[in-house]
Amino acid sequence: xxxxxxxxxxxxxxxxxxxxxxxxxxxxxxxxxxxxxxxxxxxxxxxxxxxxxxxxxxxxxxxxxxxxxxxxxxxxxxxxxxxxxxxxxxxxxxxxxxxxxxxxxxxxxxxxxxxxxxxxxxxxxxxxxxxxxxxxxxxxxxxxxxxxxxxxxxxxxxxxxxxxxxxxxxxxxxxxxxxxxxxxxxxxxxxxxxxxxxxxxxxxxxxxxxxxxxxxxxxxxxxxxxxxxxxxxxxxxxxxxxxxx
Amino acid sequence: xxxxxxxxxxxxxxxxxxxxxxxxxxxxxxxxxxxxxxxxxxxxxxxxxxxxxxxxxxxxxxxxxxxxxxxxxxxxxxxxxxxxxxxxxxxxxxxxxxxxxxxxxxxxxxxxxxxxxxxxxxxxxxxxxxxxxxxxxxxxxxxxxxxxxxxxxxxxxxxxxxxxxxxxxxxxxxxxxxxxxxxxxxxxxxxxxxxxxxxxxxxxxxxxxxxxxxxxxxxxxxxxxxxxxxxxxxxxxxxxxxxxxxxxxxxxxxxxxxxxx
Numbered sequence: 001x002x003x004x005x006x007x008x009x010x011x012x013x014x015x016x017x018x019x020x021x022x023x024x025x026x027x028x029x030x031x032x033x034x035x036x037x038x039x040x041x042x043x044x045x046x047x048x049x050x051x052x053x054x055x056x057x058x059x060x061x062x063x064x065x066x067x068x069x070x071x072x073x074x075x076x077x078x079x080x081x082x083x084x085x086x087x088x089x090x091x092x093x094x095x096x097x098x099x100x101x102x103x104x105x106x107x108x109x110x111x112x113x114x115x116x117x118x119x120x121x122x123x124x125x126x127x128x129x130x131x132x133x134x135x136x137x138x139x140x141x142x143x144x145x146x147x148x149x150x151x152x153x154x155x156x157x158x159x160x161x162x163x164x165x166x167x168x169x170x171x172x173x174x175x176x177x178x179x180x181x182x183x184x185x186x187x188x189x190x191x192x193x194x195x196x197x198x199x200x201x202x203x204x205x206x207x208x209x210x211x212x213x214x215x216x217x218x219x220x221x222x223x224x225x226x227x228x229x230x231x232x233x234x235x236x237x238x239x240x241x242x243x244x245x
Numbered sequence: 246x247x248x249x250x251x252x253x254x255x256x257x258x259x260x261x262x263x264x265x266x267x268x269x270x271x272x273x274x275x276x277x278x279x280x281x282x283x284x285x286x287x288x289x290x291x292x293x294x295x296x297x298x299x300x301x302x303x304x305x306x307x308x309x310x311x312x313x314x315x316x317x318x319x320x321x322x323x324x325x326x327x328x329x330x331x332x333x334x335x336x337x338x339x340x341x342x343x344x345x346x347x348x349x350x351x352x353x354x355x356x357x358x359x360x361x362x363x364x365x366x367x368x369x370x371x372x373x374x375x376x377x378x379x380x381x382x383x384x385x386x387x388x389x390x391x392x393x394x395x396x397x398x399x400x401x402x403x404x405x406x407x408x409x410x411x412x413x414x415x416x417x418x419x420x421x422x423x424x425x426x427x428x429x430x431x432x433x434x435x436x437x438x439x440x441x442x443x444x445x446x447x448x449x450x451x452x453x454x455x456x457x458x459x460x461x462x463x464x465x466x467x468x469x470x471x472x473x474x475x476x477x478x479x480x481x482x483x484x485x486x487x488x489x490x491x492x493x494x495x496x497x498x499x500x501x502x503x504x505x506x
Contacts, residue, residue, distance in 0.1 A: 003506060007499045011428075011468035012458055012492055082468050086426035089467035091360055095261070095274055096353040098327030099425060102477035107470065108425055181471040187493030189486050 011085065012185075014078045019185035021075040022178050028068055029208050039215055042229050045148020049140050052147045056132060076118065083111055107177040113170045120167030127154060152227035155219035164216040172209030179204055253284040256343060259351040260295065262307055265364050268371075272364065274353070284344035288331065289314060289321060291343055292354075309368040316340040316480065319415030322422070323368055324355040329419035329478040337417065337480045357418050359427035361464045372418050374464040375432060381460035382453035383436040385445050398444050411439035413481040420475035420483070426467025431475040433461050434491035435483045441494050451498040458495055 007013045035055065038048040055061050099108060106113070128150065131137065137145040154160050179201030183189065188197070222236060223229055230236050257280045265272025279295050286294070289311050296306035312320035321338040325331035331341045346352060354368060362370040400408075414435035421429050437454050440446030446453070469488055476485050498504075 003499065003504065006506065010458060010495075011430075011462050011466075012495050013499075015468055016492070016496065082470075086428070086467035086470070089360055089427035089465055090358050092358055094324060094327065094355055094358055095263075096327035096355070099423075099474060101328060101332075102423060102474040103425075103472045107472040110470065177471070184471045184485065184489055185469075185492060187489045187491075187496060189489030191486065194486075 011082075014082050014085075015185045017074055018078045018082065019182035021071045021078070023182045024067075024071045025075060026175070026179065026182075026204070028071070033208060033211055036212070036215060039148070039151060040218065044140075045146065045151070045227060046140060046142060046144075048148045048151075049142065049144040049146055052132065053144045056145075072121075076114075079111065079114060104177065106173040107181070110174060110177060113174040116170040117167060117174060120163065120170075123163065124167075148227060152219055152223065152225070155216045156225060158220070161216040161220045165213050168209040168213035171212070172205045175205035175208065176202060253344070254348065255281040255283055256346065256348040256350075258282055258291075258346065258349070261351060261353040262295075262368070263355045264307070264367055265356075266305075267366055268363050272367075274355075282343055284342070286343045287314065287339055288323070288325070288341040288343065289339050307368060308366040310370075311339060314339040317415065319417035322357050322370065322372070322417050322419070324357060324422055326353055329357075329423040330417075330480055334477075335480055335482055337415075340480075357422035359418075359421050359466065361427065361429070361466050362418060362421065370418075372416075374466070375416050375418065375429070377464065378429065378433060378457055378460045379436065382449070382456040383440070385440060386449060387445075400443060404442055408439050408442040411435045411442070411483065411487055414439075414479075414483050415481060417480065419478050419480060421466065423474040423478035424467065425472060425474065426470055428469050428475070429461050429464070429466040430469040430488050430491065431479065431483055431485075433457055434487035437494055438487045438490040441490065450494060451502040452504065454491065454494040454498045455502060455504055458491075 008017060035051050038051055039045070041047050128147070131150060132145060132147050137147060137150060140146040140148070155164075180194075180198045183194075183197050183201075219227065221240065224239065230239055257278070260277045260279060261274050262277060263272055264275045277295055277299075279291060279298070282291050282294060289309070292307060292309060299306045310320045310322055312318045314321070316337045316339060319337070321330075323330065323338045325338065325341070330336055330338045331345070333341055333345055356362075356364050356368045357370045357372075359370075361374040362372055365371050412435075414432060416432060418432070420431035421427050424431075437457060440453060441450045471485070471488075473485055476483060
């Protein structure tokens with residue numbers, strides 16, 4: 001083994017890859033979220049479809065997309081490698097184990113949270129990405145693929161909305177520990193700025209996951225089958241009665 | 246006894262103790278009763294009472310590690326009621342007093358659990374993996390000669406304080422025992438940052454961190470998940486900031502050292 005492979009297969013080296021890919025994926029979340037906010041524009045999805053056409057056809061975006069694939073791939077691969085190493089470091093467990101008294105639940109369950117996010121990711125990619133890229137969607141009045149229509153119909157199914165909200169809660173908890181942890185692994189922990197990183201990470205976790213979760217909830221509760229916003233309170237109630245029946 | 250409380254009521258306790266004859270044998274939890282325990286006793290003195298009782302009955306006493314019983318040496322190492330060195334923060338087992346428990350309580354006592362710390366017997370584990378990590382680089386090579394003058398090498402006060410904070414690590418292994426991953430990162434980071442902060446240690450800083458981390462991995466300790474159980478359970482309060490320093494030192498050494506392997 002030369003020094004490069006030796007570095008990145010060591011316990012610290014693997015963690016460094018985890019943190020770099022994790023923080024890169026955080027930047028992806030921000031971009032994805034900002035784009036998705038166009039779903040709230042009450043224009044029958046025309047702006048959102050322009051944006052999704054751009055994201056699906058622009059050569060720069062298509063190139064960065066491969067970076068994203070690698071980011072997810074390495075993050076998941078290193079998580080598996082580290083988990084196997086960590087499990088094999090203690091084959092005989094304790095009879096009594098009070099970890100909750102010395103650490104946060106999220107930090108001890110990153111693997112479970114990550115696995116929930118992975119399941120969500122597969123469903124999410126199949127439903128939206130796969131159909132947009134390889135399927136055939138009806139065009140909107142601008143002749144763009146009407147991905148908005150697919151979003152509206154998906155988010156009018158209760159189980160789909162429930163899966164999304166559960167996955168976003170997992171993402172929130174994952175980021176709650178992961179954001180700060182990423183900086184710590186890179187050695188960026190200093191008494192001057194660590195409180196800032198920690199608190200920014202908490203705010204990031206809550207805002208990102210809540211914003212993503214608000215989208216399926218918005219469509220399920222506050223829009224009609226066409227995706228148009230229902231403005232009056234009685235109409236929302238009537239819509240919900242129909243939805244639950 | 247100086248400082249003892251004459252009104253303190255003696256306690257009767259049930260102990261659930263891990264018994265294992267040797268490294269190869271399988272072990273199990275065995276229940277014992279100890280009576281008339283003074284709340285002023287240390288946890289180890291309570292175990293002394295148990296062992297005296299066992300000897301009188303002609304049974305094998307419980308093996309556990311201890312030496313100074315002053316909280317300095319890092320020999321005592323018991324996992325008490327699911328936590329390293331028991332429920333009290335910033336305390337070694339020998340400095341944990343029975344007044345922290347209540348009469349009639351059941352106390353579970355287990356050895357440190359990590360594959361890198363095999364059980365010798367009962368509650369005593371082999372922590373020589375730590376010694377081998379130190380041997381890999383946790384030292385400063387000096388040429389013996391005349392005694393150097395004090396303060397010959399100027400070191401700023403805040404730096405020497407931080408190095409001293411890291412140097413307070415007693416190598417007990419509570420961090421490994423408390424970690425979900427049985428990781429030795431807090432121990433290694435304390436030793437690495439203690440020496441990396443000081444000019445005498447900086448000379449060998451790169452080879453030190455590379456060799457110590459390599460040894461840590463060979464010994465079979467887990468990786469760090471930044472959970473913080475280690476620092477929370479550390480009897481001398483070694484902070485997670487040291488692990489960040491270790492990671493910085495490691496990454497820098499890997500990028501700039503002349504070690505091609």
